[in-house]
Amino acid sequence: MKKIKETKKRVTAAILAAALALSLTACGNGGNAASSNDANSGSSAEDTANEAAGSQENGDDAGSDAPAEENKERVTLKYATFRVGAHVMAPSEAEILRLAKEKFKDEFDIEVEEIPSDSTYIDKMKVLAASNDLPDIIEGKSGLFEIALQGNLAVPLTKYFEEDPEWRAAIGEANIAFNTRDGEIWSAGLSGDSAVGYYYNKELFAKAGIEPAKTWDEFFSNCDKLKEAGITPLSLATGEVAYSSNLFLAAAIGTSSPEGYEFMTSLSKHNDFNRPEVIKGIEIVKRLLQEYTTQDAVGAVYANISNNFYMEKTAMIPNGPWMIPDFSNPEKAPEGFYDKVGVALFPNNGMVVGSDYGALVTAKGSDAQIEAAVKFLKFLSGEEAQKIRLEMGSVPPLSPNVTPSPEFIESNPLFADLLALQGEAEYKCYDMSFVSPSNFSSEWKTLYPELVYDRITPEEFALKLNDIAARSHE
Secondary structure, three states, X not given: OOOOOOOOOOOOOOOHHHHHHHHOOOOXXXXXXXXXXXXXXXXXXXXOOOOOOOOOOOOOOOOOOOOOOOOOOOOEEEEEEOOOOOOXXXXXXXXXXXXXXXXXXXXXXXXXXXXXXXXXXXXXXXXXXXXXXXXXXXXXXXXXXXXXXXXXXXXXXXXXXXXXXXXHHHHOHHHXXXXXXXXXXXXXXXXXXXXXXXXXXXXXXXXXOOOOOOOHHHHHHXXXXXXXXXXXXXXXXXXXXXXXXXXXXXXXXXXXXXXXXXXXXXXXXXXXXXXXXXXXXXXXXXXXXXXXXXXXXXXXXXXXXXXXXXXXXXXXXXXXXXXXXXXXXXXXXXXXXXXXEEEEOEOOOEEEEEOOOOEEEOOOOOHHHHHHHHHHHXXXXXXXXXHHHHHHHOOOOOOOOOXXXXXXXHHOHHHHHHHHHHHHOOEEEEOHHHHOOHHHHHOHHHHHHHHHOOOOOHHHHHHHHHHHHHHOOO
């Protein structure tokens, strides 16, 4: 992870494509979320459809249109997704799956299970991992990567990358290194490094007479001024995986001190959270949840807090670029809302970033099943799918060959602003899912209410995190 200082405040249409390519390497090995970038959704299930199929050898690129050989075993791949319904990336996911089913209709079937939220997906994959009954491809987010490797449930992908230099180039060496353990490549990223700050309503800020804060003291002063103007400052939630609250926790820890920055830029899973910088961060989030957010924040999910922001009931919401398309979606936000939204760094010039754990092949059984799963993964992570996620979901790509169209550039000034901020951020910190053990994802929603209602202190919160970390080794 690098500290980068640049002064470009607006990336123009003429240079945005180059700026995007630069951003793909700006963070080195740190940088998503999709692991981070999908933790914000409300969803509903849609019908599952399968196409007729037969299988072919894996030696060619996933996009090969060669006819299937006769007498090859016919397989059906199982794939689960949480990007459905009201999820911000549901449209791009639907388009990618539609194209995949069409592309592979003469090779294999793709059976899709739609799961109604990120947290439900994570919990279900953990249960299926325990019974060795995972779908053929899973995402590595929120500790699922480690669970798959520890349980010997994933297929090494090293030989497939060695046999397919085009796929390797599309994923890039930084993401490959990020997803390599003990000399083996285990997953393929689906998106480039994410850049997460907070979005704010420019009209509500003007009403309160404020600008985005440079320091934490200024940030709390802004929150007080918003309250004085009759405006609820923040959209935050503690439900699901508490993603929005944890973004502020990561930023507060990472920008607090050199020790806090080191803590939040380590790829090692921490076991000791009873540290001054962590406790200070917990204190900040406690104050935000107690004083500056909506009454329903405790237990709320992403659909609740995003709607509060769209309807201008709150002035700020932390999130990544994947949220941008919803600002102009008439089914979610009022007409003209996009033009009211600005984007800012966290106080102390901080940004939350994350590299993408991507997707792993967890297919079992025959070679044909595994080969088909690898082909499907190549398509899910390839340049065509990256382009769709960029154009439909404002998700940064992995490949420098994937650049935004002129139409996208012109219609997405917020995306340009976010890229500029990524260059200006002095502190780029991982989100909490990168630095905490896999079992944390289901615990935040229990811990935060205890903190908010003063049942535990920030110090006790930190000790409880230590207890949870200890259980991850049992």
